[in-house]
Every structure is written in structure tokens, then in C-alpha cells.
Amino acid sequence: MEAKTLNRESWLSAAFSALAEGGVEQVRVELLAKRLKVTKGSFYWHFRDRMELVEAMLEGWKTGRIEAIKAQTRLDGRTPAEGLRYVLSLYGGSNNPRGIAIELAMRDWARRDPRASEIVAEVDRERLRCVSDLFAGLGLDPDDAFARAYLFYSFIFGEGLLARSAAPDRFEKARDLCGKVLVPEGVV
Amino acid sequence: MEAKTLNRESWLSAAFSALAEGGVEQVRVELLAKRLKVTKGSFYWHFRDRMELVEAMLEGWKTGRIEAIKAQTRLDGRTPAEGLRYVLSLYGGSNNPRGIAIELAMRDWARRDPRASEIVAEVDRERLRCVSDLFAGLGLDPDDAFARAYLFYSFIFGEGLLARSAAPDRFEKARDLCGKVLVPEGVV
DNA sequence: GCGAATCGATACGCTGCCGTATGGTCTCCG
């Protein structure tokens, strides 16, 4: 397990951790080096410069997320409604805090970097398409399905932004009720 | 209009602009000084250090936002539903991009700074309370009203995060449909 | 009109980060 020598993946993994914790600004080669207990001599062996690392992060995130959403919305025996609730459970709640953190950091990054913005747009397009299909499977016409998907994803990301101050049971209950509104039972 | 001498407000205003454009990391005294066409000698006259500026930003934002939400949800003759649609129109859409940008930057900041997190939590608490009241005015019981407010605000902030790639009319239509789902017509 | 307060310029030291250059230490292979 403990490889005695680092590779590109080691640096990428550390970079995503730094991204999750502190945003793009915190993925700095000397900080990553300290975290990996090496010096930056190692980094500049595996990468040409910081730019190359950052670009690799974008590409890796994009392909990973697109694969993920496709797998998550592929209903093998599940009903569309079950599929939607499943996706909601993956992102929502306090499961997968790292995933949420990366997601939010990525979007904050995209707000100022056109390259990141482009990547996020591609991923979002794919996600909206996949989730729209699930809603369409519920019997909604295309426009309604898309609107539902739009609401669905806005809620998921927005939830990560909302400060959850105390009263966790209250938010828990609210989240459940939101789920019922987001993926309607008695369609159409 | 053009004051020949700067004051704390001038620096705060510039700081919020920098925050909106590039996040907290971009509110740096030398950058602000360049923007204000002065040197940082001026800054250190009005503020003890960068920390004091940042603290002033937090306080100013907090009181300003709390006042704003109270005013925006005070229905003078409006029905609760109208009030909700009004609030939605204020944040949603592409009106007020600066406000949205500050909002998102603030939340990204809150993700790593406990002080900012606390401030955002206070503002969110107040907002959820105000909007919950509007939903309650629609005839919903407290739990449902809170859940609706939770959904409402999650959507508003999440919408700002979602990449809007081309096809603006499609998103426009989706947003309208979302509005109908968020603030129900035929209650309860 | 003059001293004092207000406001800002200039110049300095320090730190953290990027990127380069060069050398050292393993390991593998012939």
C-alpha cells in the first residue's frame, strides 16, 4: 500500500484534498510537498509546473464526475423515483463531505477561471441531461423534466452552501420534506 | 461626489468589490490601494491591519443583510405569495450579479474561516426565519414552512452555482417553472 | 497665521511561494 515512491496520482490526490479544504488558492506546490513529506524537487519531477497539475485536476475531475453521474443514474431495476432519491442521498446530507467540498471549491474556482468554468459547465450539462431523463421517466414532458432537474441540482449545491446552525434534527426533517417536493410521488 | 480624501467606507467598498470578483484571497491591501489610486500608507492610516478590514467587512455585511431581509419580507399590502416571488426575483435571475457574487464569495469564505462561518450562520438564521414566516402565512404548518424556506434558499444559492451553458431561454423557462414549484399557488 | 491633526507617499525588512539548477541516492539491468 505505502508506495515508497510518489507518482502523479499521489500529487493529484493531495491536490484535491487541498482543494477541498481551502480552494484552488491552497493547492500550492510547497504546501503539498510538506503534506507529502517530500520537497518540491519531487513535484517538478512529475509535473512541469503548477499549471500542469491544475490542468490535470480539471481533466481528472471532469471525466470522473461524468462517469459517476452516468453510473448513478443508470437504473438497474430501480424506478426513476428511486434513482432520483438515490442521487439525492449521495450528495445531500452530511454523507460525503469531501465530495461536497470539492464540488463547491470547483464552482468557486469556476467563477473566476474560464478554464474551470468550461469544465464545470460540461459536467453540469451531462448531469442535467441524466437527471432530466429520470424525471422524464416519471412522465414529465421535456420542459418540466428539465426544470425539475434544474431545481434538483440547484438544491443539492445550494444545500451545501446554507449554514447549518444548530438544531440538526430540524434540518434533517426539512431535508426529508424537500425530498418529497423535489421528487414527486403522485406524478404528474 | 468625488471625495478628495478617502475614508473607511472607501476601502470597505473597494474590498467588497474585490471580494465579489475574486474571493477573500483577493482582498489584499496593496491591490486595493492600486485600485483606489493611492498607496497602502493610506490604508494603514484607516485600519490597524488587514484583519481589521476583514472584520469590518463581516460586521457590515451581517447588519446590512439582516436589515435587507427584514425589509424585503415586510409585506406592505402584498400577499405572502407575492412577497416570496419578490424575494425570489431579487436574488434569482441575472439581476444583481454583484449581490450574488458577494453572497457566494462570503459562503466560500465561511467554509474555511470560523468567524465568517458564524456570521453567515446568523444571517441565514434570520433569513430562514423571515421566509418561513411568509410560508406560514400561506397556511403551512411550522415544519412545512421551514422546509419550504430551506428549499427556497438552497435553490437561490444553488442556482448561482450552477453553470449556465448556452440555451439561456431554456434556463429562463426552467426558472419560471421552479418558481411555481417553490411558491405553490393552490395551497396547502 | 500657526500648530496640530489628518491623510498619504516612500522606503525598508520579512515571509511564502514559484520555478531552476544541480547534486545525491537508490534500483534495475546487462
Added chain:
DNA sequence: CGGAGACCATACGGCAGCGTATCGATTCGC
């Protein structure tokens, strides 16, 4: 065994940002 290549350490130059110190310049009270 010995050379080559993979991997990392060390050391350096450069830049940007923070904060301090000191010195104008303008304005206001008296």
C-alpha cells in the same frame, strides 16, 4: 560490477504581499 535512469534533496533568484517607520502635504481650530 558499473552505468543509466528514476526519484528526491538542497540551494538559489525572483516576486508579491504584509506590516513598520518616517517623512511630506493639506486642512482645521483657535
